[in-house]
Amino acid sequence: MILIGQYDSPFVRRVAVTLHHYHMPFERKPLSVFGDKKEVQAINPLLRVPILILEDGEVLVDSGCIIDYLNERAGPARSMTPAHGSDRRRVLQACAISTGISDKTVALYFERHFHEEAQVSANLDKRLSSQIKTALDALEHQCGTPWFFDNSMTQADVTIGCMISHVKLRLPEFFPADKYPKLHALSRHCEMREEFDAARIGSNETVPKKL
Numbered sequence: 001m002i003l004i005g006q007y008d009s010p011f012v013r014r015v016a017v018t019l020h021h022y023h024m025p026f027e028r029k030p031l032s033v034f035g036d037k038k039e040v041q042a043i044n045p046l047l048r049v050p051i052l053i054l055e056d057g058e059v060l061v062d063s064g065c066i067i068d069y070l071n072e073r074a075g076p077a078r079s080m081t082p083a084h085g086s087d088r089r090r091v092l093q094a095c096a097i098s099t100g101i102s103d104k105t106v107a108l109y110f111e112r113h114f115h116e117e118a119q120v121s122a123n124l125d126k127r128l129s130s131q132i133k134t135a136l137d138a139l140e141h142q143c144g145t146p147w148f149f150d151n152s153m154t155q156a157d158v159t160i161g162c163m164i165s166h167v168k169l170r171l172p173e174f175f176p177a178d179k180y181p182k183l184h185a186l187s188r189h190c191e192m193r194e195e196f197d198a199a200r201i202g203s204n205e206t207v208p209k210k211l
């Protein structure tokens, strides 16, 4: 399998951590949605990463769809997303809030990064900031120990772990450790693991100043 995308994307990284967790070998092409626009768009018309190319050439896009496939391939005994019922729903809901925070973090970072300060929409900035903060507050309230759902590591931990590291990287002022002690502990617990360590952001995995 070939995973396309940079690890400064929390979506690409959660796919990589999942692949490593399941011990599924893959090659990675750290293509940039900015610097390698043509190459990425030729594979995904939406010009977005992650993209996973399977052994037979089939192309999968969207981290949720890719992880759904990897769970199926890992089988129910190893899957980090429970197969049925309330256990499944609570993991998927925590992932939905977490990927939502990542969507808003990417949007706010791009709004600030690609505009001069005077061009940044103050209303959009305020709305995105409030969405990120209130959703982080909700996750902090719900967070267990040592894992988000206490004793077992699930896809919620992978997704929240990658989301927190991305927020710390792009908008560190949104994640003061003293405001989110439970999420901070979860992040440290995740980042100490082998599958997270195997998917560290390279120093060349950045966003150019211009679109």
Ligand SMILES: N[C@@H](CCC(=O)N[C@@H](CS)C(=O)NCC(=O)O)C(=O)O
Residues within 6 Å of the ligand: 008, 009, 010, 011, 033, 047, 048, 049, 050, 061, 062, 063, 064, 099, 106
């Ligand atoms: N819902 C998608 C979101 C993926 C996403 O937003 N990827 C970003 C990188 S963090 C991207 O490729 N953005 C380029 C663009 O949309 O222009 C997923 O879960 O894979």
